[in-house]
Amino acid sequence: EAGVAQSPRYKIIEKRQSVAFWCNPISGHATLYWYQQILGQGPKLLIQFQNNGVVDDSQLPKDRFSAERLKGVDSTLKIQPAKLEDSAVYLCASSSSINTGELFFGEGSRLTVL
Amino acid sequence: QQPVQSPQAVILREGEDAVINCSSSKALYSVHWYRQKHGEAPVFLMILLKGGEQKGHDKISASFNEKKQQSSLYLTASQLSYSGTYFCGTERGLIPLTNSGSARQLTFGSGTQLTVLP
Numbered sequence: 001e002a003g004v005a006q007s008p009r010y011k012i013i014e015k016r017q018s019v020a021f022w023c024n025p026i027s028g029h030a031t032l033y034w035y036q037q038i039l040g041q042g043p044k045l046l047i048q049f050q051n052n053g054v055v056d057d058s059q060l061p062k063d064r065f066s067a068e069r070l071k072g073v074d075s076t077l078k079i080q081p082a083k084l085e086d087s088a089v090y091l092c093a094s095s096s097s098i099n100t101g102e103l104f105f106g107e108g109s110r111l112t113v114l
Numbered sequence: 115q116q117p118v119q120s121p122q123a124v125i126l127r128e129g130e131d132a133v134i135n136c137s138s139s140k141a142l143y144s145v146h147w148y149r150q151k152h153g154e155a156p157v158f159l160m161i162l163l164k165g166g167e168q169k170g171h172d173k174i175s176a177s178f179n180e181k182k183q184q185s186s187l188y189l190t191a192s193q194l195s196y197s198g199t200y201f202c203g204t205e206r207g208l209i210p211l212t213n214s215g216s217a218r219q220l221t222f223g224s225g226t227q228l229t230v231l232p
Contacts, residue, residue, distance in 0.1 A: 004155075031217055031218070035222075040224075040225075041224055041225070042116070042201050042222035042223050042224045042225050043156065043201070043222045044222070045219065045220070045221070048217065048219060050211055050215075050217050053211075053212075055209060055211065055217050055219070056209065056219060091155065091156070095218065101144065101146060101161045101205075101218050102146075102158045102161070103146075103148075103156075103158065103203075103220065104158075105155035105156045105157075106155055107154065107155050108155060
């Protein structure tokens with residue numbers, strides 16, 4: 001079974017530029033999460049999708065961050081314009097069943113904002 | 115609200131034991147444990163539901179004290195492969211969905227870095 005795929009793995013941009021990250025969850029997983037992990041900290045939830053609907057985006061800085069999950073499969077997270085404090089690893093995770101609760105994480109996209 | 119993990123870091127020798135704690139100020143529905151090796155994705159270890167259960171996975175086990183809203187992860191006879199950062203993730207309850215059903219959502223602690231030396 002293929003795991004959660006993310007791209008790009010690394011991205012370096014200057015502040016005020018834009019960037020987009022892509023996530024392909026495990027096939028059949030209805031729930032998709034985007035987490036932001038700043039160095040030395042635990043993952044912080046940005047947005048959660050159930051199929052193509054948003055369950056929770058209360059911690060997403062909506063003035064600069066946006067995310068979509070068209071057709072309930074792949075998802076894209078965009079940052080525009082980027083700030084220095086956005087430097088982090090952006091982790092995508094998916095989950096298949098509410099009963100197990102296990103999250104399957106991708107390897108993440110590391111963003112450096114200069 | 116983010117759970118509190120302690121200690122922040124542990125260094126031990128192969129074969130020694132370690133305990134990592136996770137606590138919340140709010141009532142919890144479940145506690146999850148993940149391990150993340152440097153530069154890799156977090157990997158699921160186990161989930162504990164309210165009811166005070168204890169689970170084991172090889173020489174790694176965990177308990178959940180529902181009354182104290184605390185969970186502890188026990189690593190027995192540590193192996194080199196146990197090195198990594200351990201995160202607890204907590205749930206306060208299931209999230210009801212508008213189109214029926216419910217969803218899960220985890221809030222992670224800041225992690226405990228475990229280093230096992232030969």
